[in-house]
Amino acid sequence: MPKAVEMRHIRKFFPSSGVLACDDVNLSVEKGEIHAIVGENGAGKTTLMSILYGLVQPDEGQILIDEKPVRISHPNEAIHSGIGMVHQHFKLVPSFTIAENIMLGIEPNKAGFINSTTEAETVRKLADSFGLPINPNARIADISVGMQQRVEILKTLQRNAQILILDEPTAVLTPQEVHELYNVIRKLAQGGRTILLITHKLLEVKDVADRVSVMRRGRLIGTHNVADVSIRDMANMMVGREVILQVEKKPAQPGDIVLKAENLLVAGSGGVPAVFGATLEVRAGEIVGIAGVSGNGQTEFIEAIAGMRPVEGGNISLLGTDITHRKVRDRRNTGMAHIPEDRMTMGLNLLTNLDENVAVTRYQEEPYSKAGFLQFSAIRSFAQKIIKDYQVKSARVGEEIKTLSGGNLQKVVLGRELDGNPKFIIANQPTRGLDVGSIEFVHKTLVEARDKGSAILLVSVELDEILSLSDRIIVMFDGRIMGVLDIKDANEQDIGILMAGGSLEKDHPAQEKA
């Protein structure tokens, strides 16, 4: 098999953060294969691909494309060598049409005037030739995320990319969109194109890739045929030790009702109702999971309970106190903790140091402040305690946290929120974007909190996570609660039906008391 890409002895050190992102990496990718690159957060996968795409310059090493040595010092040179990259966060102009985005910078023109009819026609032909139907005249702002990704892929194909780099392509997609994407990837590979897939979802690797390269701490641990390795093998290689994929937990022993939401009515962005009369109860010592395809009101529902979004109707009570219209601080004082969906902007302040990040929920109480003055020694020892108890690697008291990896950042959030055994914990996508090792840690921590008597409300788009952690499962669809299942009776099929808006025949699940 001819080699499409060879990277030899690649080394990259970031002096500003002191991170050795790539350490003598040797990668070899065959033409026409789907090659997955997996690794924990911060293992160096994205850096390696950024080097291939010319976004980052390696300190040492050589790159060969189609077995010829090349120098790629800019994305333009990468594009010229037939490399295309679809970033995790799309780089599209929302107010432009699909055709305008695809042809951006290479517009067919006459004396500087763009002919938009030809533009649209070119794009339509391109899309048809790859069997990826789109409407060239639709605006990016109006189309779904999956469609936007398709536009990004077409953009690289229009520039004649033979090697496609996809950075965590499924992170933002619904299950159906993921399936479509797999089909597209397979079709492109069959047509002779080479696909490089950066991911840390091992199931995905099993589903779609031919070969897989595992990275750990800047090193490439090995390249294997996907057929020859199990998910467990890959996980162990990524983490460097035995990983327990199954969450071990005893049956729940639910106590008193901690949180009660009744007939909650919540508006989404733009004032359109997002939650229609949802009712639920969470008891002490149990984990209630909310399942659903993202965008069906879970976020709004959770944010309303957390106090981040106003409630239009209904009421919420926490430990018997009505908190429907109370401020976040009052809710936290009543006993709420919140692990937010977006740890980068909501859970943490990346501009400041660890101490000030862990102080945010406590700075008003003694001993962390006295008479309006912060008490740094108390805050510091609290930070120290979190580093120790939650095994936050490479973090130091008083140091900035922006260089920490995603998993370690999440541990900081967990430590701050779970310290002191809160009565009620909201965990919104607690493992999104995390690597295997960190996911294991988060799951273990949440189960421990449950066993200590916390009531936990869990939201996740990963059905596996919901099934393995929850004691009861609530399924949301289109802003409504479609059903409540005990974990003993829950199976993927039933949940799938409810998630798609169907009902289980035996009863009328909608509006059932949780």
Added chain:
Amino acid sequence: MIINRLRRLVENITIPVLAVILGLLASVFFVALANADPIQTYRNLFCEGFGPQGCETFSDLVIIRVEQEDGTSQSFFSPFYGENGHSLAIVIERATILILTALSATVAFKAGMFSIGMDGQLVLGALTAVFLGVWLPKQIYALAGVPDADSAPEALRTIMHLIVPLICILAAMTVGAFYSWIAGFLKVKLNVNELISTIILNSIATQVAIWLIAFPLRSPDPNSTPRTDRIDDTAWLIPFNRVLLPDVEWLEGARVGIGIVFALIALVVIGIYLYRTTAGYEQRMTRGSRLFARFGGIPSDRAAIRAMLISGALSGLAGAIQILGVDRRVVGEFASVGYGFDGVLVAILARESIAGILLVACFYAGLQQGATNLQFGNLPRQLGGIIIAFIILFNSMENFFRSNIARLQSRIRPNRGQAAPESASGATS
């Protein structure tokens, strides 16, 4: 960790020094355009800005030789050589207002409010101070039944000397704070961009000030340019060289008074407020991420408004001190000098550091002082402005310098990476 901190410190000193040198080099073109000798021009710039009387060469800035009456000569350490006054005294006079306006900008910035309303707040503060400084003593004399200031009993004047400036200052701070609050309120309640609203508020304040000075508050004395009455002597913050330190020659010709003490106290108080109090913490977290602050239960709207109030009060204080301590009246041009904007520049150049503000304000004041005096050497006054602008421009290229310094370091010691395997899990994917 200590090495990192040390490295950062060296960087923080190297970059401004480099910027000054590059700024001077870049200005050579314009100096030549004005038919001047660059070396001589820069010598004059620094001697007038930072040197003692009689400073003629760069070395005079450090050691100055002075001919004695008996024909011998003696060397002095220049900053302490105060015969006939010293430029550094004037630097202090000029730096006072810069420190206060830069603090004003910093407090706002550190709440995530990019307010540049210092000019408007300062002008209104100055007008408040001048109005009260003229009007209040008159009322007191009338109440006490004294026909004019000169015939007032000494005891009354002593008490007034203590109380009147204080009232003027507090009133000016209140007015400044209120004017700044408008922008904060608009931002928090109606999401009006504070940059735009403060620009507009500045413009309104300036126009109102010009009108007030030209008509209602215009002094009846015959003078071609509009200006207000001079404040009563009892409202005056008397410079040190008139009262407390009349024999210190170093201070001669400089209107350095209690104002610089206020400015230094403000530096310390704001430093403590921002970094040691829960209120300061609240506003700094709000700046880092509004969402984070809300999530953690921080009342960020209140923190933003509080920052705007403090910011406005500091600008009002700056205006009051400039009037009560230095100008003693408001002249027509005062509204358009742009003290507030200079303060914003100082704050940005100091990277919003409290100690940095003190250093940068003094340096900026010295450059201004030297630039103004360039015209006495038959050079265009504008040349000074150009040089200052270049220095600021190069200073703002911080990131460019920083990345180059980092690249240089990694080239010198490329194997540093091996020392940090533990942190290899950061900041990539």
